Amino acid sequence: MAIAEQQTQAPPGSSDRSWHSIVLQSLKRNEISLVPYVPDRVLTPLIKNLHADPFFTTFATAREEEAVGIVSGAWMGGRRGAVLMQTSGFATLANVLASLAVPYQIPLIMFVSERGTLGEFNYGQSLVCRTMRPVLDSLALEHHTITRLDELEFITDRSIKQAVTTQAPVALILNPLLTGGKTFDK
Amino acid sequence: MRNTKVMNRFDLTSRLIGKLKHEEAVIGGIGNTNFDLWAAGHRPQNFYMLGSMGLAFPIALGVALAQPDRRVFALEGDGSLLMQLGALSTIAALKPKNLVMVVMDNGIYQITGAQPTPAASVADIVAIAIGSGLANSAWAADEEDFERLVDAAMSATEPSLIAVRIDDKPGVGTTRRDPVQIRERFMHGLGVREPL
Numbered sequence: 388m389a390i391a392e393q394q395t396q397a398p399p400g401s402s403d404r405s406w407h408s409i410v411l412q413s414l415k416r417n418e419i420s421l422v423p424y425v426p427d428r429v430l431t432p433l434i435k436n437l438h439a440d441p442f443f444t445t446f447a448t449a450r451e452e453e454a455v456g457i458v459s460g461a462w463m464g465g466r467r468g469a470v471l472m473q474t475s476g477f478a479t480l481a482n483v484l485a486s487l488a489v490p491y492q493i494p495l496i497m498f499v500s501e502r503g504t505l506g507e508f509n510y511g512q513s514l515v516c517r518t519m520r521p522v523l524d525s526l527a528l529e530h531h532t533i534t535r536l537d538e539l540e541f542i543t544d545r546s547i548k549q550a551v552t553t554q555a556p557v558a559l560i561l562n563p564l565l566t567g568g569k570t571f572d573k
Numbered sequence: 574m575r576n577t578k579v580m581n582r583f584d585l586t587s588r589l590i591g592k593l594k595h596e597e598a599v600i601g602g603i604g605n606t607n608f609d610l611w612a613a614g615h616r617p618q619n620f621y622m623l624g625s626m627g628l629a630f631p632i633a634l635g636v637a638l639a640q641p642d643r644r645v646f647a648l649e650g651d652g653s654l655l656m657q658l659g660a661l662s663t664i665a666a667l668k669p670k671n672l673v674m675v676v677m678d679n680g681i682y683q684i685t686g687a688q689p690t691p692a693a694s695v696a697d698i699v700a701i702a703i704g705s706g707l708a709n710s711a712w713a714a715d716e717e718d719f720e721r722l723v724d725a726a727m728s729a730t731e732p733s734l735i736a737v738r739i740d741d742k743p744g745v746g747t748t749r750r751d752p753v754q755i756r757e758r759f760m761h762g763l764g765v766r767e768p769l
Contacts, residue, residue: 421638423663444638446667448631449659456628456660460600460635463620463756464643465765468635486624487632490752 406539406565407433410498413543414469415442417551419496421461421468423447423454425476427500429566434471451476452483459493467551469496474503474516477558481522488556489526495556496547501532505563508571519560529557534564578715582677582739583609585719586648589675590614592723595644598636598763601748602629602649604684606677608744610648617762621748621755627656630664630674637669640763644671644727651678651698652690658701664732665706673726674707674734679741687741702734710734 410433414422422437422445424430437445448454451472458468477499488495502509503516523530529549531542543559550557562568586609593599598618601607606629607621620636622629633647654676664672680693692698702710709731713719719737726733749755760766 421635446663448663450657452625452628453631453657453660453663456625456631457635457638457663459628460632460637461639462635463760463765464598464636464639464763465760466635466639483625483628487622487628490623491756492753493756 404536405432406536406561407436409536409539410543411436411440413540413547415440416544417467417547419467419469419547420444421458421466422471423457423468424471425449425451425454425473427471427473427476427502428569429500429561429563430471430473430498451479455480455483455488455495458495459487459491462493462495469498469547471498471500473500474519475512477519477522478515484522484526484528484556489528492554493556494550494554496550497556497558499558499560500566501560501562502569505568506570523558529555530560531557532560532562534562536565539565576714577712577738579738579740580713580716580719581742582606582679583612583742583745585675585677585716585737585739586610587613588716588720589646589723590616592720592727593618593646596762597644597646598633598640598759600629600633600636600645600647602626602647602653604650604653605744606648606650606653607748608746611748612744612746617758619762620759623748623750623752623755627653627660629653630660631657633672633674634660634664634667634669636763637672638667641669641671643763644673645669646673646675648675648677650683651676651680651692652682654698655690655692658705661702661705661707661734669732670730672732673723673729674702674732676734676736677739678736679739681741683741683743698736699734702736707732707734710736713737
């Protein structure tokens with residue numbers, strides 16, 4: 388389907404239907420303005436466009452759990468946030484999910500760029516990817532793997548609203564079928 | 574390395590709380606740091622961590638970014654800070670002037686049996702903070718100096734970090750471990766929500 392790197396940059400306000408544009412618009416529509424991230428190759432166009440949009444406060448953190456702490460504090464202070472990361476970064480979050488996001492009932496919104504499947508070239512990435520859903524399931528955390536562009540907006544928008552209204556975290560896993568993923572030649 | 578007086582965590586926490594007149598937020602790090610915050614007298618603007626070791630500063634940063642007109646204090650132990658040193662650079666890059674970081678340094682993991690931290694005899698937290706980009710970082714020489722640094726942080730135009738050497742005494746209270754109630758009351762205290 389839509390492969391980010393193959394798309395030209397659409398001007399703001401145009402009907403850009405790339406996956407990253409849909410994610411950005413969903414964040415905006417749900418008043419999510421604080422977006423700390425640990426970068427990932429696939430997330431590059433999204434990160435670039437978040438930086439270019441004055442609505443967002445977006446910045447890199449040193450670790451994924453740091454970003455989770457930041458958006459948790461911001462939520463309690465009345466500001467909505469979301470965290471961007473890749474699969475290997477999610478693997479560092481079990482402790483903060485189990486001791487902060489879940490027990491304190493914080494609507495943590497995570498976007499995880501999925502490495503380790505559909506053409507992965509790094510064995511470690513494919514191994515760590517297999518730990519992600521078991522960790523999410525063990526904490527009974529809502530998660531969706533998004534593979535289709537035509538389902539992205541619905542899943543993202545509804546999941547954000549559910550996280551906020553039920554005060555529970557959600558992980559939105561961006562599969563290579565949606566984003567194009569990262570391949571060996573990149 | 575540090576010619577500073579060894580002080581007491583509860584005493585310093587009580588002095589800090591005594592200075593808060595404008596509903597300042599206070600984030601208490603894991604273990605004894607939040608036990609003494611609790612013991613100094615619960616305030617609706619206090620948040621107590623029950624896990625997620627090392628995240629007192631990131632959580633406080635989030636509060637500071639959400640409410641830029643409120644001073645936000647974070648109390649963190651030296652062992653906890655070692656788990657998340659990168660957060661110092663993140664904070665330095667964002668420059669939230671309303672964020673005040675206090676590091677309680679006793680060189681040990683007091684709560685687990687007083688084992689020395691790997692940094693105890695070799696590293697200087699204030700030097701690490703300055704090296705991470707937080708120029709407004711200082712050791713408090715004694716209690717009076719601590720109070721002076723807190724006063725200065727109240728009107729600082731950049732993030733402040735105050736490090737204190739403390740003794741090996743445990744916290745004098747025990748926080749009620751009710752995470753939902755802690756979070757909800759904190760949100761009431763910050764004016765984000767009303768009670769049901």
